[in-house]
Amino acid sequence: MSNVIRTKRIAKWFAGAISLVMIILIPLFFVALESKYIKGNLDSEALINSRIISRLINANPEMWKFEIMRFEEILSHRPTNGEKEIRRILDNNNKLIAESADEISPPFIKISHDLKESGVTVGKIEIYRSWSSVLWNTLYVSIFGMLLAAMTFVAIRVLPFRALIRAEGELKESEEKFRALFEQASIGVAEVDTKTERFIRVNQKYCDIFGYSIEEMMAMTHLQITHPDDLPLDLDKLQEIEKGEIRDYSREKRHIRKDGSIVWVNLTISSIFEKGVRSDRRIAVIKDITERKHVEEERNQLIVKLQQALDEVRTLSGLLPICSYCKNVRDDQGYWNEIEAYIYKHSGAEFTHGICPECVKKHFPMVDLDCDKKTRG
Amino acid sequence: MKRKNPLSWIFIIVLLFGLLGIAGTGCAETVKIGGTGFPLGVVKILAATFEKQFPGEEIKVFPSLGSSGGIKALLAGALDLGLSARQLKEGETGRGASAMEIGRTPFVFFVNNGVNKNGLTFQELESIYGGQLQEWPDGTRIRLVLRPKGETDTEIIRGMTPAMDQQVDLSFGREGMNLAITDQDNAAVIENTVGGMGGGTLAQILSEKRQVKVLSLNGVTPSVEGLVDGSYPWSKSIFLVTTSKISPAAEKFKDFIFSETGGAILKSYGIMVSTGSLR
Numbered sequence: 001m002s003n004v005i006r007t008k009r010i011a012k013w014f015a016g017a018i019s020l021v022m023i024i025l026i027p028l029f030f031v032a033l034e035s036k037y038i039k040g041n042l043d044s045e046a047l048i049n050s051r052i053i054s055r056l057i058n059a060n061p062e063m064w065k066f067e068i069m070r071f072e073e074i075l076s077h078r079p080t081n082g083e084k085e086i087r088r089i090l091d092n093n094n095k096l097i098a099e100s101a102d103e104i105s106p107p108f109i110k111i112s113h114d115l116k117e118s119g120v121t122v123g124k125i126e127i128y129r130s131w132s133s134v135l136w137n138t139l140y141v142s143i144f145g146m147l148l149a150a151m152t153f154v155a156i157r158v159l160p161f162r163a164l165i166r167a168e169g170e171l172k173e174s175e176e177k178f179r180a181l182f183e184q185a186s187i188g189v190a191e192v193d194t195k196t197e198r199f200i201r202v203n204q205k206y207c208d209i210f211g212y213s214i215e216e217m218m219a220m221t222h223l224q225i226t227h228p229d230d231l232p233l234d235l236d237k238l239q240e241i242e243k244g245e246i247r248d249y250s251r252e253k254r255h256i257r258k259d260g261s262i263v264w265v266n267l268t269i270s271s272i273f274e275k276g277v278r279s280d281r282r283i284a285v286i287k288d289i290t291e292r293k294h295v296e297e298e299r300n301q302l303i304v305k306l307q308q309a310l311d312e313v314r315t316l317s318g319l320l321p322i323c324s325y326c327k328n329v330r331d332d333q334g335y336w337n338e339i340e341a342y343i344y345k346h347s348g349a350e351f352t353h354g355i356c357p358e359c360v361k362k363h364f365p366m367v368d369l370d371c372d373k374k375t376r377g
Numbered sequence: 378m379k380r381k382n383p384l385s386w387i388f389i390i391v392l393l394f395g396l397l398g399i400a401g402t403g404c405a406e407t408v409k410i411g412g413t414g415f416p417l418g419v420v421k422i423l424a425a426t427f428e429k430q431f432p433g434e435e436i437k438v439f440p441s442l443g444s445s446g447g448i449k450a451l452l453a454g455a456l457d458l459g460l461s462a463r464q465l466k467e468g469e470t471g472r473g474a475s476a477m478e479i480g481r482t483p484f485v486f487f488v489n490n491g492v493n494k495n496g497l498t499f500q501e502l503e504s505i506y507g508g509q510l511q512e513w514p515d516g517t518r519i520r521l522v523l524r525p526k527g528e529t530d531t532e533i534i535r536g537m538t539p540a541m542d543q544q545v546d547l548s549f550g551r552e553g554m555n556l557a558i559t560d561q562d563n564a565a566v567i568e569n570t571v572g573g574m575g576g577g578t579l580a581q582i583l584s585e586k587r588q589v590k591v592l593s594l595n596g597v598t599p600s601v602e603g604l605v606d607g608s609y610p611w612s613k614s615i616f617l618v619t620t621s622k623i624s625p626a627a628e629k630f631k632d633f634i635f636s637e638t639g640g641a642i643l644k645s646y647g648i649m650v651s652t653g654s655l656r
Contacts, residue, residue, distance in 0.1 A: 056558060060440040063411055066450035069443050070558050073525035080552075 026145030071098035227254035411439030412447020412460030414560030418584030459618035496593035522575035
């Protein structure tokens with residue numbers, strides 16, 4: 001299950017729970033508040049009225065029960081908001097003394113206050129108000145609460161996920177690009193667990209370089225395929241990375257392929273940092289440089305040869321110890337060589353032998369060189 | 378030992394009962410009277426005079442109950458005599474109550490002694506109740522004292538001019554107005570409040586010796602004479618309410634009220650005694 005789906009599910013439940021709480025709690029809170037407000041209101045009214053009435057009672061303690069009209073006048077005053085009420089004065093035997101009653105429908109909220117005469121309770125005032133207005137108001141509040149809950153649900157459940165889904169899409173796209181980059185790269189890329197040195201993830205190229213399948217590679221450590229001669233330096237460098245002395249290193253090294261052949265790679269190992277902290281993973285990037293290595297080797301050999309040849313050419317161009325008589329040349333080892341052989345050896349030039357005219361005259365005086373010229377001419 | 382004759386025992390017993398009977402007749406029976414508040418001051422003076430004239434008689438005047446309260450208390454047997462500012466209603470007469478008018482007293486507007494005003498016109502009165510006029514000429518706030526809507530006083534004020542009914546309604550619609558439940562509260566509030574003003578009866582002001590200023594209305598000074606000659610028509614009646622179960626002592630006090638002595642007292646406190654009474 002993707003993170004978004006799980007988060008969506010959690011958010012759905014969370015939003016649902018909050019909405020449900022709002023649907024239940026808002027009307028309940030309203031009823032409690034309204035009830036408290038009305039009771040407080042009624043309590044104040046009852047208290048004020050009880051004080052006014054008690055003053056009349058104290059003024060006429062024996063006959064107060066007959067002051068009905070006055071009591072009714074006092075009771076007839078309603079709150080300025082015009083709330084309908086029933087107000088009653090009762091004596092200690094619960095006998096109705098005076099009443100001012102509007103038509104109100106049950107259920108009722110009732111508040112009662114004692115009426116005192118010289119500190120002794122002689123009756124009580126009762127004020128009733130209908131709950132119906134509260135119930136109606138609660139209904140409106142409930143509807144409002146439901147709308148609010150629905151808006152909250154949408155706000156929690158839907159709106160953030162638009163951004164999340166968009167982000168997830170972008171992330172997925174980014175991951176796909178990365179995966180494609182990883183899988184299709186022309187270089188080998190591997191992710192390695194720093195604790196076990198095992199591969200966590202390798203791309204196909206990485207496997208191809210060493211001749212293993214992905215599954216085989218995943219069961220190995222990178223140390224297992226490292227050429228034993230290159231292993232110590234690797235271990236040193238890895239240790240430096242682990243100690244935090246370096247973040248990465250690159251080197252050319254040898255590995256042993258599955259078929260036992262040696263493969264040269266250019267290796268770069270880097271620590272992976274997450275939120276600025278080094279993770280337990282490293283990334284290894286390798287490039288097969290075996291061919292280049294071979295070419296390099298051949299080139300080097302050629303260079304050596306050329307160098308040698310050049311060295312030899314340089315000898316010819318330097319001072320040649322030559323015998324003044326036989327014209328033999330002494331080599332670096334102190335042997336005397338015929339000049340033809342020496343030059344042939346150090347320059348590759350071959351000699352063809354002939355006799356110059358001067359030598360012909362000198363050594364073969366009988367030969368008429370002019371006659372020969374006349375004949376050819 | 379000589380035995381007494383049984384007849385002598387009977388004689389002794391009869392004699393004792395006779396003595397007890399005489400003693401019982403001689404015991405003062407308290408007459409309880411109460412009801413509307415404005416005549417209570419006069420009734421207390423009448424009661425004091427009556428008690429002086431008839432030693433042994435005792436009159437107890439209860440604080441203001443209002444006319445309805447007085448009649449209810451009377452019908453419930455809690456009072457012997459009731460005082461009402463209005464005629465009886467059908468329900469009350471049906472339950473055995475009967476009323477006799479003692480007299481009428483001018484219904485007046487009066488103000489706190491500090492108010493520099495001696496009279497009001499109807500226009501001013503309407504403006505005061507309607508809230509358009511809120512200050513006395515010297516700048517003092519007019520502190521109007523209202524009476525309950527069902528009180529006779531309020532009914533009288535409503536009927537003074539055609540516009541007054543609406544103006545009174547406006548006054549009840551204004552927040553923070555003074556409302557006096559009893560006649561005594563009404564008089565006391567006006568007496569003690571700077572700029573205070575309200576309606577009441579001349580009889581109450583005189584009998585309770587209220588330190589207030591009675592205003593003329595439309596140039597006419599309230600007086601019994603004004604009631605008699607009709608120049609001042611606004612008055613409030615006092616009815617004595619009784620039932621058929623009236624006690625002899627109450628009957629006696631009733632007779633005193635309607636006697637010449639009683640009439641003289643009533644007149645001296647601003648009450649025009651009713652004709653057709655015992656006087």
